[in-house]
Amino acid sequence: MFSSHGPSVRELAVQGLSSVERGYDLLAPKFDHTPFRTPDRMLDAVEETLARREGTFGAGLDVCCGTGAGTGLLRRLCRDRITGVDLSAGMLAEAGRRHADDDRVDFVRADARDLPADLADSYDLAVSFGAFGHFLPSERPALFSGVHSALRPGGLFAFPIGAPIPPSSPVWWAVAGFDALMRVRNAVWRPPFVMYYRTFPLSGVRADLRTAGFTVETVPLEHFGRLPGGAPRWRLVLARR
Numbered sequence: 583m584f585s586s587h588g589p590s591v592r593e594l595a596v597q598g599l600s601s602v603e604r605g606y607d608l609l610a611p612k613f614d615h616t617p618f619r620t621p622d623r624m625l626d627a628v629e630e631t632l633a634r635r636e637g638t639f640g641a642g643l644d645v646c647c648g649t650g651a652g653t654g655l656l657r658r659l660c661r662d663r664i665t666g667v668d669l670s671a672g673m674l675a676e677a678g679r680r681h682a683d684d685d686r687v688d689f690v691r692a693d694a695r696d697l698p699a700d701l702a703d704s705y706d707l708a709v710s711f712g713a714f715g716h717f718l719p720s721e722r723p724a725l726f727s728g729v730h731s732a733l734r735p736g737g738l739f740a741f742p743i744g745a746p747i748p749p750s751s752p753v754w755w756a757v758a759g760f761d762a763l764m765r766v767r768n769a770v771w772r773p774p775f776v777m778y779y780r781t782f783p784l785s786g787v788r789a790d791l792r793t794a795g796f797t798v799e800t801v802p803l804e805h806f807g808r809l810p811g812g813a814p815r816w817r818l819v820l821a822r823r
């Protein structure tokens with residue numbers, strides 16, 4: 583699961599017992615050698631789908647950018663300013679190093695649940711990858727209304743979402759077990775480390791996006807195929823301000 587350049591079990595344990603911010607600060611130098619970084623295959627599928635449907639964009643925002651996986655995609659899709667926002671200064675430092683060759687790119691340390699007012703009405707495309715497990719369902723309205731405010735009218739918030747995993751799959755038991763472990767960890771240990779796999783269902787997400795003022799559609803990411811029942815394994819959510 584981890585390459586030899588990735589974190590040791592001990593390092594992962596220390597990170598998991600920290601806050602989200604501190605945990606990512608510690609993980610940052612090795613983050614790109616973990617499976618937590620969004621794989622290029624997913625980034626390429628999203629980029630190709632957005633380019634085919636929408637062409638290019640003006641300014642771009644990468645919400646919870648981490649070390650800048652999605653920022654690369656924005657550099658190719660967007661013509662103007664590109665901003666990565668993240669809670670972790672360590673992750674932002676890594677992202678800054680990776681994208682130092684493009685003076686259109688800036689990074690802002692901020693909580694995505696409370697985006698700075700000076701980002702308002704500034705972006706034509708916002709993306710987010712691999713971070714929604716860090717938000718409780720009750721935090722989604724603040725997250726979505728912040729992104730809605732950061733977009734210009736007509737701007738697009740795009741992110742991939744996976745199909746629900748059936749309980750017949752061993753993966754269901756793995757993620758359910760992980761979430762249960764995290765709930766126990768967060769009940770007995772401070773600071774909390776919010777990271778759950780099963781708290782971001784499309785139905786609730788769609789409803790919260792609509793409440794925040796978006797119009798919402800989804801398109802299948804055919805790159806990942808379909809489930810036996812015919813549903814796409816992955817969809818791209820397209821939420822328009």
Ligand SMILES: C[S@@+](CC[C@H](N)C(=O)[O-])C[C@H]1O[C@@H](n2cnc3c(N)ncnc32)[C@H](O)[C@@H]1O
Pocket residue numbers: 602603606618619620645646647648649650651652667668669670673692693694695710711712713716
């Ligand atoms: C699994 S990483 C994903 C990073 C990157 N988007 C990727 O796909 O590789 C999750 C990121 O979300 C950030 N994060 C978690 N909670 C956040 C919050 N409330 N505000 C901003 N960033 C947050 C973490 O610091 C971390 O960099």
